[in-house]
Amino acid sequence: xxxxxxxxxxxxxxxxxxxxxxxxxxxxxxxxxxxxxxxxxxxxxxxxxxxxxxxxxxxxxxxxxxxxxxxxxxxxxxxxxxxxxxxxxxxxxxxxxxxxxxxxxxxxxxxxxxxxxxxxxxxxxxxxxxxxxxxxxxxxxxxxxxxxxx
Amino acid sequence: xxxxxxxxxxxxxxxxxxxxxxxxxxxxxxxxxxxxxxxxxxxxxxxxxxxxxxxxxxxxxxxxxxxxxxxxxxxxxxxxxxxxxxxxxxxxxxxxxxxxxxxxxxxxxxxxxxxxxxxxxxxxxxxxxxxxxxxxxxxxxxxxxxxxxx
DNA sequence: GCAACGGAGTTCCCTCAAGGAACTCGGACT
DNA sequence: AGTCCGAGTTCCTTGAGGGAACTCCGTTGC
Numbered sequence: 583x584x585x586x587x588x589x590x591x592x593x594x595x596x597x598x599x600x601x602x603x604x605x606x607x608x609x610x611x612x613x614x615x616x617x618x619x620x621x622x623x624x625x626x627x628x629x630x631x632x633x634x635x636x637x638x639x640x641x642x643x644x645x646x647x648x649x650x651x652x653x654x655x656x657x658x659x660x661x662x663x664x665x666x667x668x669x670x671x672x673x674x675x676x677x678x679x680x681x682x683x684x685x686x687x688x689x690x691x692x693x694x695x696x697x698x699x700x701x702x703x704x705x706x707x708x709x710x711x712x713x714x715x716x717x718x719x720x721x722x723x724x725x726x727x728x729x730x731x732x
Numbered sequence: 733x734x735x736x737x738x739x740x741x742x743x744x745x746x747x748x749x750x751x752x753x754x755x756x757x758x759x760x761x762x763x764x765x766x767x768x769x770x771x772x773x774x775x776x777x778x779x780x781x782x783x784x785x786x787x788x789x790x791x792x793x794x795x796x797x798x799x800x801x802x803x804x805x806x807x808x809x810x811x812x813x814x815x816x817x818x819x820x821x822x823x824x825x826x827x828x829x830x831x832x833x834x835x836x837x838x839x840x841x842x843x844x845x846x847x848x849x850x851x852x853x854x855x856x857x858x859x860x861x862x863x864x865x866x867x868x869x870x871x872x873x874x875x876x877x878x879x880x881x882x
Numbered sequence: 883g884c885a886a887c888g889g890a891g892t893t894c895c896c897t898c899a900a901g902g903a904a905c906t907c908g909g910a911c912t
Numbered sequence: 913a914g915t916c917c918g919a920g921t922t923c924c925t926t927g928a929g930g931g932a933a934c935t936c937c938g939t940t941g942c
Contacts, residue, residue, distance in 0.1 A: 597831045713847065717857075
């Protein structure tokens, strides 16, 4: 059965989780995106263990998602998003969108997103890169791709 | 692993992680989406510990992402995506898209997505729900929303 | 009627990672 | 020459994940 084949294959979801699937990693990226780029800022804002924060930052730098960059002649560093990392933040926006729709409750969303192009507070929507129509989970069929494992 | 409780943070990303942030959860959803809906199927495909699989399935059912439904007169159950769960799979498609772009390497993507509307193999793209233009991480400003903590 | 079967968990033990507090290091400022 | 501050590192405790064995319960075969 094809279905079984698909699911056994090497999987881009699993690979992505290898990069940001560990606890805290997405929140670290969120904070860096929001402008908290230094070790002490991240530790204070997240309340994460310093040990784990060190591990996460190293992991993200190793995977090319963050860049560690000195900002002083003293040994002081800040972490900035690479192109690869910025595209991961797209994923965070989709995550935030789902949380806003399903988990925000009475109070409403904690953060709003204003789109530069139109100046409006808005949300992301998933569309097909080919035809531009909405493209959601039930709008697609899965097919084995070239990188499918045997 | 996830020892710190993310659910009370005033952040839709953290709250979403509280639902699917634990290890394995996204892969469980992926498999169920792909049609592996039963305990034994999931366990065999993922190689996950039965104990952890039980925990994850219960957690996802509690959060309304999955529904546990009998499919036999014997005590046999399958897990199906709710509306809430299907919208989470949108997130998985974005995750897969990032993995395809940045991690697939020479071999190319392991899975392709054919869009029902146009019939083409394609990928998701993030657009503004308001103006329809692309909406990526660097195309937005963050503003405090009504649900922001004091 | 009784035994074997198979799916769906449950129990138990072991290991390893997260939490947390204290400690280190090194350049700069006074 | 002493202190400060950012950026980690070390060490101990605790609890979550891995894995194998065990249980439960309707059904089917004899």
